[in-house]
Amino acid sequence: MDRQQIDLGAGLLLLIAIVSLAFIALRAANFDALGGASTYSLAVSFENIGNLKAQSPVKSSGIIVGRIAALSLDQENFEAIAHVDIDQRYSFPDDSTFAIVSTNLLGEQYINIVAGGSETALADGDRALGNSALILEDLIGKFIFDKAAE
Incomplete structure (x- = not known):
């Protein structure tokens, strides 16, 4: 050679x-x-998304079922919209709960889906209402002001 x-x-x-x-x-x-896998898109509105970022996971029962494709602001009611792509293998009832949660106090945030009990499933392009993120600074400020008021 x-x-x-x-x-x-x-x-x-x-x-x-x-x-x-x-x-x-x-x-x-x-x-x-x-x-990879085919997905369907949902728009989930939140009052406050905290530190949520595009490409953050969307989980249900600890399993990653999708990703956040993009974040935007609704110009009509000034709410944050998380555009999520859910894997076609997973179907969720239309009364499912979407919440922003953290892995720990300082960790990454993701959207958690708790499935509802409806017979009707969410479909591509549907819009859902989410529970906003808990902001640690807001909680500390509220605690301090409540103690000062006493």
Whole structure:
């Protein structure tokens, strides 16, 4: 074997390793950038989204069932809208509860879905009402002002 063949083999091996690592990283992040599962979209309105970010997970019973595609502001009633993409494998009743929760006091926030009991399921393009995030600073401020008022 000459030097050129060895370099070509090493380069191919390195390329395969990089592609494999990228694939593993995307799967570990539960991010199907390679044309994964089909989804349906929902718009969930909140009074306050706290530190919620695009691409944050949407979970139900601790299982990731979707991702937040985008965040926007409704210009009519000035509420935050989280546009979420839910995996087609998961169907939720139209009276399900959407809430912003944190993994811990300082951790990331995500949307948690608690399924309701309705016979009618949410469909692509539906709008739902969510429970706003608890803002730690607001709770501390309220506690301090309540104690000062006493």
